[in-house]
Amino acid sequence: MRQPASTRWSNQKSIIHRLDARTKLILLLSFLLSIALLRAPSGLQLTCCLLALIAIAAAARLPVLRVLRASLLVVPFVGLFSLLVYLTGDALRAWSILAKSYLSTFSVLIFISVTPMPKLLAAARFFRIPALLIEVTQLIYRYLFVLSGEARIMQTAFRARAGQRGSRAIRAASGMVAVLFTRSYEKAAMIHKAMCSRGFSHSFIPIELPRFNLQEGAIVCAGIALLIGLHFV
């Protein structure tokens, strides 16, 4: 698994990247909520949302077309589902599910592309998400690509030796998972030692977020006002 491009984009610099992670998190959640509460979205409302998101992506200097295309990843699954709804005779609901899901995915993708993970987790800590959950998420995110790289190498090695067929293949694959587990387990012990040697006592020291200033507050209020306004368009 390669790192998604969003992790690379999140380290760029732009006016949107500079915003406080808390502001962006609140605005993302309000956007998702506002989209979800649109019962029968009109084309105008959806277009407004799409244009606003495109404008934000452009202001963040993200490759807009690529982000738009990457959000298509939800379409197959959601499409199948909304087709089902369509066939049961609820055409409006089918279209609105498809369009709203696409917009939601697009907004989440933009959000993760403008917010580096450590800042996002610091914001989550500010909102009183349990510390253990945040620490585990942080560690998963950090070692995810390491271990999936290892899994890929093991699978390539397996294929290079022509693999096995039939019922023995499951046994071989289980063996692979077991080796992967053992390596992860050892890695965890080494990581713990390394962390201790760097002064880790019992929890991570969160990065300090700057004070939530008036400007950020104004941006949040303006964003929420716009989102409420969306319901009256």
Next chain:
Amino acid sequence: MAALHIPILVAGSAIAVIALPLCKAASAPARNERIQKAMHIPDNFLSPPVWATLDGIAIPAIAYVSRQAQKATDNNRLPLLGVMGAFVFAAQMINFPVGLGTSGHLVGGTLLACLIGPWAAALVITSILIVQALVFQDGGVLALGPNVINMALMGVLFGYLPARALFHTKWKSYGVFAGGCCSVLASGVLALAELTVSGIRMPATLVGASLGFFAINAILEGVITVSVLGAIERLNPGITDTVFGNAESIAGHPFRWPRAVAALAAGSLVLAAGGMLIASTLPDGLENVAKALGMPFGQPSFRSPLGYYQIQALGPEWFSRAAAGILGLVLIYAVCALGGRLLARARRSYS
């Protein structure tokens, strides 16, 4: 019903044909890798009252789980939890060929519960769902609550209980197998039930087909979990002792089911499944039942004010809409503030 079924199949295959190239286009940079699109509920599938309720249940539940996990694990196991989460991610990439040219992969809830204990496993799966929703856009952000309940809480509970009950008997692998099966079945049935409650009317054939699909997946997960756990135990003898105790220490203390938990869980699952089948075979069944009982089903008072986004009898339409919007925001703020207060107290008590 059959008349409806055929267009669904035809259109389904058509959309698959259309969607595959799209999918490939979207994942062009990572061409050689299988796209890990699990079936997490995206945003906007469930109706607002349903996801809001489930989010409301999931948030305190996760706070509780994280406190229990903190108690159950000592501090030097913190890196272990994170690395185990990454391990499950990576293990999901390994293909298990199951014949007929198809392959399955591990889901991992039961395996994790056997290796690091149920509380820690639920916490780790929650973290995985968060990473999947945010970084990989797999599953919705507002739908995190339903997904957490289906997979992290119920999935792990239903995977752990059978494995725990039979672990030190000679039927150990059957217990693990049953755990794998139950965990996937529980997640699937719960997801279907949530969709049905959201007012998606699924024809009975489709519900049957999805249940069959879940059953096949469940058996696969059972087989894979047994096989992987066996292999892990061969490589690391005694790895499950921290969770289940070793054979000597529990001699004479056979495991007793936490009966209330098991009964509650099984009952809720049966109710969900039964209710869903009834609701799908008799689309108006629920309303008839409600009418028979004299409940005002379908009246505005029964519907959520946020779902319809309008408070009637408040005068002109724009005013009632605005009032509903502001009321909704106030409600959400109140819930958040209360939840934050509770969470803050919970955190203080263990840190």
